[in-house]
Amino acid sequence: MAFDRIQLADFRNHRATRLDGSARFNLLVGANGAGKTNVLEALSLFTPGRGLRRAQLSEMARDDAAGFAIGADLVSGVTPVRLGTALQADAPNRRIVQASGAPLPASRLAEWLSVAWLTPAMDRLFTDSASGRRRFLDRMVLAIRPEHAMHSGRYEKALRERNRLLSADRGPDPAWLEALEKEMAEAGAVIAANRAAVVGELSARLATLPEAPFARPEIAVDPASPADADRLADTWRASRAAERGAGRTLSGPHRDDLAVVMAGTGRPAADCSTGEQKALLIAMTLAHATLSKSQGADGGRPLVLLLDEVAAHLDPVRRAALFERLDESGAQVWMTGTELALFAGLEGKAAVWRVAGGVAEKA
Missing domain, CATH: 1.20.1050.90 (RecF/RecN/SMC, N-terminal domain)
Structure with a gap:
């Protein structure tokens, strides 16, 4: 386990979203533009840097909001640690990070957990700069x-x-x-x-x-x-x-x-x-x-994988192989897709949220 009790306030198209009861596999299902990737981006901000889209902080707040806030329980031991990150109106160019209410430099987030991601934009990785x-x-x-x-x-x-x-x-x-x-x-x-x-x-x-x-x-x-x-x-x-x-x-x-x-x-x-x-x-x-697992990320630092629309571009054989290897990795996995059928084989293993218009409801 890694993330649970996730809350997004005024982040992208999410005015007030809460995701409780996460699992090893977590599926965000909905139409294009529903806000699925926005949830992954929010989780990616619990790492040093600018997240999976590398966007400016001001671009992440809702159009009618001056800032945003993201919170999540990091469950890796007996007592969860509440992580939070926010952009406040009085600090428009600085992201604030906290661990259980105490200020934390963003550069030290990597000491708490390990996060990796794949997005469709990364398909150009080998031909870009x-x-x-x-x-x-x-x-x-x-x-x-x-x-x-x-x-x-x-x-x-x-x-x-x-x-x-x-x-x-x-x-x-x-x-x-x-x-x-x-x-x-x-x-x-x-x-x-x-x-x-x-x-x-x-x-x-x-x-x-x-x-x-x-x-x-x-x-x-x-x-x-x-x-x-x-x-x-x-x-x-x-x-x-x-x-x-x-x-x-x-x-x-x-x-x-x-x-x-x-x-x-x-x-x-x-x-x-x-x-x-x-x-x-x-x-x-x-x-x-x-x-990451063998090097100790599972012995104190949870490992989280954020996979945006990965399953949609794989045939059934490769999808099954992907799910099998993800299961072996020991990571908590968050995946997006436009339909639940893409994740056949994960029945009983995954928590599922239906996402629409910046609202996520657990299925």
């Missing part, structure tokens, strides 16, 4: 190593300041650049090491999987920054003149990419068919879920 693949990689890393959020925050803050100095009209102070590069190098080395370790562990897990019914991916970080603070700092120091001309930092963990090829063919994922790309994504997500 490296930044999207990097975010996908970092979410996988964060699920295994919750401290990754803290180091990423340190790195990004120093990177923004270095880029500001590089793009300034006046030449930057070398001593200030040196200090920023030291901060970036310390955090960047940990980021690179975390990525390499998790990709190595996930690759080993993927290698044990059959190539059917889902395509089996082979993954690597390419290019990969060195997990060495001195080397990173030396590179940035030597690149100052060129990067001042560009007005930004041109190398480092913020430029790394996730490379994916189909096992057996060596074909890059970007060159695979749409169906093959979908299968590769699902295979990676399922393997990562079992890795």
Whole structure:
């Protein structure tokens, strides 16, 4: 178990929605535009970052509301922890997070639970920008190593300041650049090491999987920054003149990419068919879920999977295989679909809510 007693207030098209009595499998069923994905997005905000849509906070509040609030019980031990996150009218650009009423930095949410998701927009992951693949990689890393959020925050803050100095009209102070590069190098080395370790562990897990019914991916970080603070700092120091001309930092963990090829063919994922790309994504997500479980996400940090319209694009054989592997993962699973028939085989295992017009009613 993970989430229960979920409440949404003025979030997207949900004025006041409550979902009680969750289970291992949870199905949100309704027409397109009913508000199913909005529930998944609300749950995704119990992670560091901007959630599964990467929307601006102001876009998440109802049209007639100045803010929103989301609450959920995190059930992972004897006593549930009440998590809450909100956008308040007097803080329009800042998301507030609480655990049992006490303030909590959003970056520390990963210490409480592990969350991963698949959405239709991610079908373009392999053909879109490296930044999207990097975010996908970092979410996988964060699920295994919750401290990754803290180091990423340190790195990004120093990177923004270095880029500001590089793009300034006046030449930057070398001593200030040196200090920023030291901060970036310390955090960047940990980021690179975390990525390499998790990709190595996930690759080993993927290698044990059959190539059917889902395509089996082979993954690597390419290019990969060195997990060495001195080397990173030396590179940035030597690149100052060129990067001042560009007005930004041109190398480092913020430029790394996730490379994916189909096992057996060596074909890059970007060159695979749409169906093959979908299968590769699902295979990676399922393997990562079992890795998260074996690494201890079920021994104190619940694992939650948010799967938006995934079953609709699979044939019956692959749907059955998906449900079987999800059951083995130990994760709490939230899935959306336009009709209950898509989830045949989960009868008796799943809690079901009918969603319409921003209202969810338990079936």
